[in-house]
Amino acid sequence: MAKKKNRPIVAVVGRPNVGKSTLFNVLAGEKIAIVKDSPGITRDRIYADVNWLDQTFTLIDTGGIEPDSNDIILSQMREQAQIAIDTADVILFMVDVKQGLVDADAKVADMLRRSHKPVVLVVNKVDSFEKMMADVYEFYNLGIGEPYPISAVNRLGLGEMLDEVIGYFPETSGVEEEDDRIRVAIVGKPNVGKSSLINKLLGENRLIVSDIAGTTRDAVDTEITHNGKDYIFIDTAGLRRKNKIKEELEHYMIVRTVSAVERADVVVLLIDAVEGVTEQDAKIAGIAHDRGKAMIIAVNKWDAIEKDNKTVNEYSAKIRQVLSFMPYAEILFISAVTGQRLPKLFDTIEMVSENHAMRVQTGVLNEIMSQAVAMQQPPSDKGKRLRLFYITQVSVKPPTFVIFVNDKELMHFSYTRYIENQIREAFGFQGTPLKFVIRERKEGK
Numbered sequence: 001m002a003k004k005k006n007r008p009i010v011a012v013v014g015r016p017n018v019g020k021s022t023l024f025n026v027l028a029g030e031k032i033a034i035v036k037d038s039p040g041i042t043r044d045r046i047y048a049d050v051n052w053l054d055q056t057f058t059l060i061d062t063g064g065i066e067p068d069s070n071d072i073i074l075s076q077m078r079e080q081a082q083i084a085i086d087t088a089d090v091i092l093f094m095v096d097v098k099q100g101l102v103d104a105d106a107k108v109a110d111m112l113r114r115s116h117k118p119v120v121l122v123v124n125k126v127d128s129f130e131k132m133m134a135d136v137y138e139f140y141n142l143g144i145g146e147p148y149p150i151s152a153v154n155r156l157g158l159g160e161m162l163d164e165v166i167g168y169f170p171e172t173s174g175v176e177e178e179d180d181r182i183r184v185a186i187v188g189k190p191n192v193g194k195s196s197l198i199n200k201l202l203g204e205n206r207l208i209v210s211d212i213a214g215t216t217r218d219a220v221d222t223e224i225t226h227n228g229k230d231y232i233f234i235d236t237a238g239l240r241r242k243n244k245i246k247e248e249l250e251h252y253m254i255v256r257t258v259s260a261v262e263r264a265d266v267v268v269l270l271i272d273a274v275e276g277v278t279e280q281d282a283k284i285a286g287i288a289h290d291r292g293k294a295m296i297i298a299v300n301k302w303d304a305i306e307k308d309n310k311t312v313n314e315y316s317a318k319i320r321q322v323l324s325f326m327p328y329a330e331i332l333f334i335s336a337v338t339g340q341r342l343p344k345l346f347d348t349i350e351m352v353s354e355n356h357a358m359r360v361q362t363g364v365l366n367e368i369m370s371q372a373v374a375m376q377q378p379p380s381d382k383g384k385r386l387r388l389f390y391i392t393q394v395s396v397k398p399p400t401f402v403i404f405v406n407d408k409e410l411m412h413f414s415y416t417r418y419i420e421n422q423i424r425e426a427f428g429f430q431g432t433p434l435k436f437v438i439r440e441r442k443e444g445k
Contacts, residue, residue: 006262006263007049007056007057007058007262008055008057008058008089008090008169008170009057009058009060009087009088009089009090009258009259009262010050010057010058010059010060010088010089010090010091010092010165011059011060011061011062011083011084011087011088011090011091011092011255012024012059012060012061012062012084012092012094013062013077013080013081013084013091013092013093013094013108013112014077014080014093014094014095015073015077015095015096015099015102015104015105016073017096018094018095018096018099018124018125019094019096019124019125019152019153020061020094021061022124022152022153023094023122023124023150023152024048024059024061026152026155026158027048027050027059027158027162028048028049028050028059046060046061046251046254046255046258047059047060047061047255047258047287050162052162052163052165052166053162053163053166055166055169057089057165057166057169058258058262060084060087060088060255060258060259062080062081062083062084062251062255063076063079063080063083063251063252063255070103070104073104074103074104074107074108077104077107077108078107078108078111081108081111081112081115082111083252083255084112084117085111085112085115085117086256087255087256087258087259088117088259089117089118089168089169089170090117090118090119090120090165090168090169091112091115091117091118091119091120092119092120092122092165093108093109093112093119093120093121093122093144094122094124095121095122095123095124095139095142095147096123096124096125097123097124097125097126097132097135097136097149098125100135100138101138101139101141101142105139105142106141106142109142109143109144112144113143113144118168119144119145120145120148120161120164120165120168121139121142121144121145121146121147121148122147122148122150122161123136123139123147123148123149123150124150124151124152125151125152125153126149126150126151126156126157127151127154127156129149129156129157132149133149136149148160148161148164181223181230181231181232182231182232182265182266182349182350182353183231183232183234183263183264183265183266184231184232184233184234184264184265184266184267184268184349185233185234185257185260185261185263185264185266185267185268185288185293186198186233186234186235186268186270187257187260187261187267187268187269187270187284187287187288188269188270188271188272188281188284189253189272189278189280189281189284190253191272192270192271192272192300192301193270193272193300193301193336193337194235194270195235196336196337197270197298197300197334197336198222198224198233198235199336200336200337200339200342201224201226201233201342201345202222202224221233221234221235222235226343226346227346231346231349234260234263234264235260253284254283254284254287257284257287258287261287261288261291261293262291264293265293265294265353265356265397266293266294266295266296266349266352266353266356266431267288267293267294267295267296268296268297268298268345268349269281269284269285269288269295269296269297269298269329270298270300271297271298271299271300271319272300272301273299273300273301273302273304273305273315273333274301274304274305276318277318277319277322277323278322279322281322281323282322282323285297285323285325285326285329286325289325289326289433292397292398292433292435293356293398293433294352294353294355294356294398294431294432295326295328295329295330295352295431295432295433296329296330296331296332296345296348296349296352296431297319297323297329297330297331297332298332298333298334298345299315299319299331299332299333299334300334300335300336301335301336301337302333302334302335302340302341303335303337303338303340304335312333315333316331319331326433328424328429328430328431328432328433328434329431330348330351330352330430330431332344332345332348348431351430351431352430352431352432355399355428355429355430355431355432356396356397356398356399356431356432357396357397358396358399358427358429358432359393359396359399360393360399360423360427362391362392362393364426365391365392365393365401365423366390366391368422368423368426369388369391369403369419369422371422372418372419372422373388376418378410378415379410379412379415380410381409381410384407384410385410386405386406386407386410386411386415387405387406387407388403388404388405388419389404389405389406389441390403390404390441391403391404391419394437398432398433398434398435399429399432399434399435400434400435400436400437401423401434401435401436401437402436402437402438402439403416403419403436403437403438403439404439404440404441405438405439405440405441406440406441406442407440408438408439408440411438416436416438419436420434420436
């Protein structure tokens with residue numbers, strides 16, 4: 001079974017006011033602030049999917065900088081550069097032609113150069129290529145290669161810049177394609193027990209959680225064999241330094257989560273049973289939901305909870321309420337310390353992974369759709385009624401369906417949800433999101 005290639009990650013680094021968010025919005029087509037059809041998710045402008053010449057990549061903003069003083073700007077830029085170096089395939093380093101080359105740029109350029117990661121140097125606010133090229137050439141002095149002049153506002157020079165960016169993406173090797181081990185990302189807030197869980201599954205303390213200031217730990221891939229089958233676990237534990245301010249931690253955690261989720265088939269969101277499900281958990285879950293990954297919610301430290309016969313149901317209801325945008329997710333109560341229900345975790349990973357890759361025949365889908373339409377009439381507006389002509393599954397991971405209708409405007413979110421529920425009733429699809437694309441076809445075609 002060929003594996004779907006993961007999207008490369010491109011991280012943007014740069015001082016305040018060089019135009020990072022303008023570039024972000026232009027490349028992402030302005031649509032990244034809000035996810036319309038997922039109630040309960042508000043999305044920080046941290047990441048977006050960008051398409052260029054048949055290549056899709058994830059663009060990540062490495063965080064805001066508070067411009068208090070030059071020292072603070074420099075230390076926060078170094079922070080950003082470190083996040084980019086840890087998580088990105090390509091780094092976009094953005095500078096501003098109007099402010100010229102400043103000291104902080106040079107110091108960050110040193111860091112980036114030493115990392116040996118590919119860096120594309122982008123000089124923004126070049127409104128006239130003829131008049132300003134001399135100022136652009138000044139940035140050759142940073143020693144990280146050719147400066148690419150752009151104007152994000154006027155959308156100039158973006159093509160050359162993107163060509164350069166995708167030129168660094170890894171070629172897809174034949175070996176990579178054949179790897180059919182399930183990739184599982186363990187995500188969650190700091191200290192919910194991600195490393196303890198992986199250590200327990202491994203049966204040895206491989207992931208030593210270190211508190212030494214300045215230790216960098218990239219997301220670690222661990223191979224675990226269970227019942228003769230190999231899995232790859234991707235861990236996002238081990239935040240880099242202890243003395244971080246809370247906001248930066250959260251930002252860093254989200255960037256790390258995006259990069260881990262991107263590489264996974266199944267995402268296990270670990271929730272702290274003692275603390276309960278939080279807004280931050282919803283944010284992390286939202287990333288996996290956006291990315292269409294199979295989803296398990298594992299409530300850890302369940303051994304530490306006083307229980308009666310209602311506890312599990314009450315707890316599950318609370319999770320369903322906070323994570324209302326993913327009713328499909330499987331919920332499991334575990335303990336990384338005692339090992340409670342960890343074998344069940346593997347069974348659940350297998351099940352949701354199969355559902356994530358399941359295909360349904362077109363004939364069967366159309367039968368289900370006709371029955372659904374017969375049971376509940378499609379909506380109409382001003383005398384025009386919605387007609388559903390045909391449904392077919394076009395891809396897996398997540399299962400994606402195209403429905404052809406006479407008028408897209410009439411296909412309300414609620415009716416799509418109704419069709420989805422009928423399909424789920426017939427096939428289960430537990431643990432995986434389903435995607436629906438609505439296409440218009442003129443009557444009689």
